Amino acid sequence: NAGVMQNPRHLVRRRGQEARLRCSPMKGHSHVYWYRQLPEEGLKFMVYLQKENIIDESGMPKERFSAEFPKEGPSILRIQQVVRGDSAAYFCASSPYRDVDTEAFFGQGTRLTVV
């Protein structure tokens, strides 16, 4: 059972380009969470998705950022018109269901560098 798979591991984009980060949850997991880790900062919750639904996007910047988790395929975090401040490590986690007893399993992250 493979873990949470994120790709690419490293992504370089020029200012103004679009960045697409992909996350394939663990087999049997239908809940996905995205977190961002800025340099010298702790991880910050961005968004919680179930298949085809956004449950909580309270941590997402209001502009340029969007996330989806389609019925088929990985979850996608999309950043339009990237700026230098978007440079960070983006982590995805998944869980089989939403329950306070359930731990989430994290992927290895995508490190985005905006030049």
Place this chain on the structure above:
Amino acid sequence: KQEVTQIPAALSVPEGENLVLNCSFTDSAIYNLQWFRQDPGKGLTSLLLIQSSQREQTSGRLNASLDKSSGRSTLYIAASQPGDSATYLCAVSNSGYALNFGKGTSLLVTP
């Protein structure tokens, strides 16, 4: 708003020492608290999960305690080894799913 603080920010110890990492949080209405390990350039590995009704959890040389009323948790590592060198993150959940993370304690265990 939940604030999670970890002390110390960095720690260097010789191999074999027992050590304690501290975590404090401002909002005690939590569902659970987790300790993670993060290696450079890698993802997060869950070490211990403590439910709000529990006082401690143990796994091998690791023991985590939780005092919800005072907003504190400690991670105790016994007989430290160089392989324990990593950043240790504390995270609490007020929603049952979203985690609020501290900035971590960077641990270096020297041979």
